[in-house]
Structure formats: C-alpha cells, structure tokens
Amino acid sequence: STMPPLLSAIANAGRHGVLAKSAVAMERLGQVDIVALDKTGTLTEGTPRVRDVRPLPGAGLDERALLALAAAAEHPSEHPLARAVVDAARERGLALPEATGFASAPGRGVAATVDGRSVQVGSPARLLDACDADGSALRTVTALEAEGRTAVLVLLDGEPAGVLGIADRLRPDAAATVAALAELTGRSPVLLTGDNDRAARRLASEVEITDVRSGLLPQDKVAAVRSWEAEGHRVLVVGDGVNDAPALAAAHIGIALGRAGSDLALDTADAVVVRDELAAIPAVVNLSRTARRLVV
Ligand code: ADP
Numbered sequence: 001s002t003m004p005p006l007l008s009a010i011a012n013a014g015r016h017g018v019l020a021k022s023a024v025a026m027e028r029l030g031q032v033d034i035v036a037l038d039k040t041g042t043l044t045e046g047t048p049r050v051r052d053v054r055p056l057p058g059a060g061l062d063e064r065a066l067l068a069l070a071a072a073a074e075h076p077s078e079h080p081l082a083r084a085v086v087d088a089a090r091e092r093g094l095a096l097p098e099a100t101g102f103a104s105a106p107g108r109g110v111a112a113t114v115d116g117r118s119v120q121v122g123s124p125a126r127l128l129d130a131c132d133a134d135g136s137a138l139r140t141v142t143a144l145e146a147e148g149r150t151a152v153l154v155l156l157d158g159e160p161a162g163v164l165g166i167a168d169r170l171r172p173d174a175a176a177t178v179a180a181l182a183e184l185t186g187r188s189p190v191l192l193t194g195d196n197d198r199a200a201r202r203l204a205s206e207v208e209i210t211d212v213r214s215g216l217l218p219q220d221k222v223a224a225v226r227s228w229e230a231e232g233h234r235v236l237v238v239g240d241g242v243n244d245a246p247a248l249a250a251a252h253i254g255i256a257l258g259r260a261g262s263d264l265a266l267d268t269a270d271a272v273v274v275r276d277e278l279a280a281i282p283a284v285v286n287l288s289r290t291a292r293r294l295v296v
C-alpha cells in the first residue's frame with residue numbers, strides 16, 4: 001500500500017481493538033522501556049464483588065444497615081468499588097436511604113450525609129487513625145486483607161461502623177500480557193496501585209510481577225512516572241480510572257481501557273483499548289516498532 005507506515009499501523013491497531021489518537025502516539029508506543037499497570041480495573045476485570053460485611057461493635061448497625069448506609073454514600077461514585085457496594089445492597093433488596101452533599105477524593109473514597117449523619121467510605125489506610133480507639137477496626141481490616149480482600153472502611157459520624165471485604169478477579173489474559181510486555185521491554189511491568197500492599201502483592205504474584213508500588217494516591221503514581229522519565233526511561237502507563245488520569249498524562253504514552261474506563265481516563269489517554277483485551281497492548285507495541293523501522 002502507499003499509506004505511510006504509521007498510518008497503516010494505526011489502521012492495524014484498530015483491527016486489534018486499539019484506537020491510537022495520533023501518529024505521534026502510534027510512534028511512541030514502540031519506544032517504551034517501562035510499563036506501569038494499574039491494578040483495579042486494569043489487571044483485574046474491574047467488577048469486584050462484596051464478599052464480607054462486618055459491622056463493628058459500638059455503632060450498633062447490623063449487616064444490612066451497614067451495607068445500606070455504605071451504598072447510599074457510594075451511589076453517585078463511578079469507582080468499581082462503589083459499584084460493588086451498590087450492587088451488593090441491591091442484590092439483598094435493601095432500600096437505600098437518601099444521601100446529600102456527596103464528595104469523592106480519588107484514591108481515598110467518598111463522603112456524604114445520610115439521614116443527617118456523616119458517612120465516609122474508603123481506604124482504611126487513609127481513614128483509620130485516631131478514630132479506631134479499641135483497635136477492632138484495624139484487626140478486622142488486617143484479617144480481611146490477609147485473605148486478599150480490598151478492605152473498605154465505613155465511618156459513621158467519624159467513628160468506625162464497619163468494614164467491607166471486596167475482591168476482584170484477574171483478567172484472563174493478564175498473565176500472558178505481563179509476560180509479553182516483559183519480553184518486549186526487557187523488564188517486567190510494575191504494578192501501581194492505591195490498594196493495600198497485601199492484596200496487591202497477592203495478585204501480582206499470580207502474574208509474576210515483583211515490582212509492586214501500593215498505597216499510592218494519584219499524585220504518587222505521577223511521581224513514580226516522572227522519576228523514571230527523569231532517568232531517561234520511556235514509560236507506558238495503562239489505567240482505567242479517574243485516579244489514573246494524571247499518570248496517563250505524565251507518561252510518555254498513556255493507554256486507557258475503554259469498556260470499563262472513566263471518561264476522564266479515556267480523554268487523557270493517547271490510545272484506548274476499545275475491546276476489553278489487555279493482550280492487544282503488546283500487539284500494538286509490536287506494530288509500532290515495525291512501522292518505525294519502515295519510516296526512514
Ligand atoms: P487502584 O489504583 O487499584 O485502581 P484506587 O486508586 O482507585 O485503586 O483506590 C485506592 C483505594 O482507595 C482503594 O483500594 C480503596 O481503599 C479506596 N477507594 C477509592 N475510591 C473508593 C470508593 N469509591 N469507595 C471505597 N473505597 C475507595
């Protein structure tokens with residue numbers, strides 16, 4: 001064909017289900033030497049489910065009341081953990097009380113007012129400090145994380161009211177994709193996640209990732225990318241969430257996962273995986289390298 005190599009590569013990438021937004025993006029894909037993968041919604045399917053509902057003594061809530069309260073606060077959030085909580089409440093046929101004053105903090109969780117009381121739902125590491133006077137919240141969190149769960153804490157008027165244990169499944173092509181990317185770049189991909197270290201390492205070991213950076217806020221993901229770039233590396237970030245958008249923007253090239261991805265991640269990324277196949281990523285890195293050899 002007479003089409004310039006990078007344009008044919010864009011067309012070929014499209015056949016793999018990857019939308020490259022520009023010729024520059026297509027060209028940069030082949031230059032990367034570090035791949036950083038987000039966990040929830042990227043390495044995993046992004047449809048986590050609530051496995052455990054653990055009310056804490058003191059708040060006086062039973063399982064159903066705890067779940068209804070958490071779901072009411074999570075209802076406006078598009079985070080996969082929020083959807084898990086709302087779905088769990090629906091499956092149990094719970095009526096959600098009305099929530100007002102919703103606020104969300106990326107990488108931390110959500111807050112709202114429910115029936116006149118303040119409800120916070122989110123990361124135990126971020127929410128649990130002085131408020132856990134008798135240590136029962138921390139014990140419950142630690143026990144759930146040891147089982148590979150993402151523990152989500154519920155605070156009622158600033159006091160621990162319960163903990164939810166949430167777990168997700170690896171994407172079926174996660175291990176093969178990690179291996180292919182390691183082969184292409186000569187370095188095993190790095191896992192960047194806001195989740196707890198225990199759950200992150202457990203999942204990483206299943207796909208043979210050893211470099212795990214956990215407990216990260218969105219700006220920490222950016223800092224990791226910037227420090228690699230400052231060392232002369234070219235970083236590919238793959239993510240799905242609102243919380244990944246700053247790192248997608250900071251990277252040499254950012255790829256968002258399209259089906260589950262947030263609008264902000266899709267807008268920020270240089271390329272979008274339209275079908276839900278991680279394995280398309282090493283395939284398009286290869287396409288880019290081939291095209292660049294043809295550009296003279
Ligand atoms: P990841 O980097 O794995 O995609 P996030 O950065 O989105 O994870 O979230 C990091 C942590 O923040 C979660 O493990 C959870 O503890 C907490 N969190 C963030 N958003 C929410 C939410 N809507 N509901 C509950 N917890 C949340």
Ligand code: MG
Pocket residue numbers: 038039040041042239240241244
């Ligand atoms: Mg994510």
